[in-house]
């Protein structure tokens with residue numbers, strides 16, 4: 122299969138104009154989304170890399186879309202900052218563009234929000250080969266259509282991302298993690314709800330089935346122990362504490378979603394209310410609910426149709442990230458007239474993969 | 481009466497306004513310099529009635545404008561001459577409040593502040609807080625992606641809208657988003673929010689509620705130069721703190737606010753900085769100690785810390801009142817809404833001062849320093865020949881300045897009618913063409929809020945001034 126490797130947005134424009142079917146590809150960390158299908162030319166974007174603007178005092182960073190997360194995160198870390206949506210697969214080569222196109226956030230999105238809440242600006246090549254910019258490079262902006270948000274989860278269907286601007290925040294000066302085991306799912310969920318409605322500010326609020334909560338606190342070091350104690354009092358029980366390097370390593374492990382288990386790797390968007398019935402359908406599949414039950418990543422070893430059916434029965438949409446699939450979109454069908462028209466506006470000739478709507 | 485109007489009357493037997501006296505109130509929004517007489521106003525009471533109104537417009541090719549409370553500062557809800565106004569004030573119900581899932585589902589005419597009031601018994605609140613929140617609607621906030629004083633940390637309206645049921649310009653219904661904070665597929669809802677009424681009318685909106693912070697720590701610092709206040713903001717940011725709000729007022733604004741509400745501000749200060757920390761008590765207490773050091777080193781000559789909720793409210797009262805107070809210093813004024821990178825705040829303010837001198841017009845500054853969102857208030861007298869034109873020219877210079885410094889022409893008030901001529905300063909023809917293609921794909925006849933956001937033929941302003949509700953002291957602008 123042929124592939125192209127542009128190093129400048131102009132070359133992306135040329136590539137789009139001269140190929141009827143293209144699939145953009147970043148670091149390849151989500152192969153279900155970046156493996157070219159029949160007649161598609163792979164457009165490798167890792168050549169379009171590098172941070173373009175970063176002034177830590179602005180809380181804004183601008184980079185080319187093919188920039189590896191790990192490179193950007195190292196730079197931010199050196200200035201005590203981070204991407205608060207906590208994108209996964211940093212060490213597996215994920216790029217900024219792939220993260221936005223797949224619409225992926227990680228456990229720490231619980232504190233300040235997901236990728237849609239931190240994307241400020243975008244430059245992309247649309248299906249006609251035009252270079253288009255939307256949004257801006259300042260933390261607040263209301264001019265024009267919000268094209269940056271539109272691109273979140275777009276899977277390369279609306280254009281090839283070439284440049285992205287994000288809001289960044291200071292990384293907490295200290296963090297600590299508390300793991301709490303509950304007798305059953307019901308009690309774990311009740312604690313999850315109570316925590317999410319409380320003023321306790323958790324960087325991560327994960328549910329690890331069957332009934333464990335993993336909570337991450339962050340802030341000033343001098344306030345951390347009293348806050349951990351308050352947290353345990355709030356829960357009426359002690360937990361297992363993780364701090365220091367072991368704690369960092371633990372979350373680094375979680376960041377590599379691939380470690381969840383073998384098979385398909387799937388993202389599901391949901392609300393905690395769905396968890397009890399969904400749990401009954403998922404069997405032994407390794408999984409982790411993040412951000413107070415709004416985000417599920419799971420590994421799936423059965424036929425994908427079974428998961429597709431389970432999600433549809435629950436009215437939930439899913440996205441396959443790893444595994445060989447004809448269509449990575451499973452579960453609830455989110456296609457509607459609005460989306461189809463916007464897609465046709467940006468890619469009238471159908472150069473980009475739209476993926477048939479799940480039935 | 482034409483057959484088309486008879487049809488409309490049949491659709492809205494109880495909700496059609498046609499008499500000139502009834503239409504006057506809808507002729508303009510808070511950008512009072514622009515007026516246009518609509519053909520009629522309809523007041524739908526359901527999603528189906530909104531769809532019927534939109535289909536009627538489609539059938540008869542009549543442009544229309546959705547309208548909430550009409551507080552847009554950029555002419556967003558200005559009618560199209562001879563078009564239809566779809567007033568959403570009767571669709572003002574709270575449909576569902578689910579404290580456990582922390583969501584509220586409201587009709588578009590529901591008032592922003594009412595969301596937080598309804599959620600308060602559960603210690604929850606709705607974060608976006610435009611100063612117009614006692615009157616502006618969720619539908620208007622959604623269309624304009626409205627902001628407030630807490631955007632750096634919490635984002636804008638878009639970050640708090642989870643889902644919407646909308647009537648598209650062809651009269652069809654679309655459901656965008658869901659109740660989850662996460663999504664799969666392109667973020668259609670993200671595109672819809674902030675589209676200024678050009679892509680459809682929201683009839684049901686799902687909002688996300690947040691737990692109320694446990695503790696606040698509010699500091700008021702006085703400086704003898706505006707520059708020092710700006711540098712203090714940079715120092716707070718550099719220290720790694722993330723305050724919920726950072727606001728600056730200049731001497732003209734201080735003087736006016738004092739005269740209006742007697743907030744007890746140091747009157748002789750050249751600049752006041754308000755910094756507010758919020759969060760868990762032990763964390764806020766620890767942050768307060770760091771903040772104290774930063775502010776002490778920033779050259780503030782007087783620092784006050786609110787010792788009670790009453791003192792905190794007093795500090796905010798002056799800030800919230802500042803705009804309408806400054807407005808009282810002058811018969812007319814224009815509020816601008818440009819954004820600059822925070823590191824360019826000092827430069828922008830100095831430049832605005834120079835422009836103010838050059839144009840011979842006073843400019844007061846009250847702004848969201850944390851996110852670089854300026855609100856220069858240009859004072860002028862519309863009865864003096866040429867002053868309005870000078871004020872508008874000055875406003876335009878400020879917008880160009882913001883873009884040249886790497887910022888934006890609008891942080892939260894939207895493009896509307898007022899700033900559409902400046903869109904090409906910020907965006908290339910290709911950018912605008914792509915946006916326009918999206919618009920036409922959704923609305924080929926460009927009926928929905930025709931004449932807004934995109935550069936086109938310019939309407940002539942009459943004069944600027946306070947919104948009637950500001951005159952009545954109900955709301956203040958930020």
Ligand SMILES: Cc1cc2nc3c(=O)[nH]c(=O)nc-3n(C[C@H](O)[C@H](O)[C@H](O)COP(=O)(O)OP(=O)(O)OC[C@H]3O[C@@H](n4cnc5c(N)ncnc54)[C@H](O)[C@@H]3O)c2cc1C
Nearest residue numbers: 548549550551552556611612617619620623627677682957
């Ligand atoms: C004193 C004052 C202070 C203000 N302070 C702030 C502030 O701090 N921050 C800020 O961001 N703004 C502020 N504003 C601006 C204004 O209040 C906001 O833009 C607000 O969101 C408008 O709400 P509204 O209900 O009045 O909408 P309207 O003015 O009636 O409409 C605004 C736009 O929304 C569209 N629209 C309305 N309802 C819908 C719907 N259901 N579906 C689709 N489109 C719709 C209209 O067509 C129009 O384009 C202020 C205004 C005033 C007068």
